[in-house]
Amino acid sequence: MSAPDLSALVSARLCHDLISPMGAIRNGMELLQMAPGEAQSPEHALIADSLETALAKLRYFRLAFGPADPQARQAFGEAVQVTDAMFTGRFTVSWETRGIDMARPRARVIYLVILCIEKSLPMGGNLHVRVTAETVDFSVEGRRTAPPEALWRHVTEGAPVADLRPDAVQFALLREALIATGRRIAVQFTETGATLNLTEVSPAPA
Structure with a gap:
């Protein structure tokens, strides 16, 4: 296997392994916001926006840097x-x-x-x-x-x-x-x- 192939596989693995826990954090944030009496604070909004940005980058990088069948x-x-x-x-x-x-x-x-x-x-x-x-x-x-x-x-x-x-x-x-x-x-x-x-x-x- 060539070095570029290995590089693509490493990129895909990193993106895949990071997307799952970050998605779980996003789900946790959504549950917190649904709790009775829990209004969305500026802090919650900032965390949610940052998570969405990070997830979008990981998905894009997995397609751009990962292997392409x-x-x-x-x-x-x-x-x-x-x-x-x-x-x-x-x-x-x-x-x-x-x-x-x-x-x-x-x-x-x-x-x-x-x-x-x-x-x-x-x-x-x-x-x-x-x-x-x-x-x-x-x-x-x-x-x-x-x-x-x-x-x-x-x-x-x-x-x-x-x-x-x-x-x-x-x-x-x-x-x-x-x-x-x-x-x-x-x-x-x-x-x-x-x-x-x-x-x-x-x-x-x-």
Whole structure:
């Protein structure tokens, strides 16, 4: 088994093992709020919001960083739900599809691209993802873009990256995922936006 495969399994295991106890904490908070005479305090609301944010991140990271079975499918309804829960602040994601689902490896590539785009928008922005059977188009509107050029060159050209930081690991994973699924991505940033096009260059799961 390769190192990337082991890394994906470790990521999935960590996310899975953390989701269960955090879900139990959320259920406990709901029971406390249902107790007679127990009004929802600001403290309870803060804890509940923090739990929902953490659970949303864990679910998203499990899909983006975990293993992707080529035989498994990803429903678009789930993709929308996962991204809506994950991105609720300055960075938002909207979807346009033709009502088709995706193979999990393709969905994983999209999740990683979204993380890379988020990293390139320090002040936030709006991302629109258009998915067809053959291509995926990403269009970005933001206040200001700051794409890490060396990391994007690694994604598109395979240029080596020195001192990869943990908060940029999605770029290295995206490069590996593109190769594994036989896809390439064209990237063009402007001062306030970007367009990215994901296409298939060799036979791979849709």
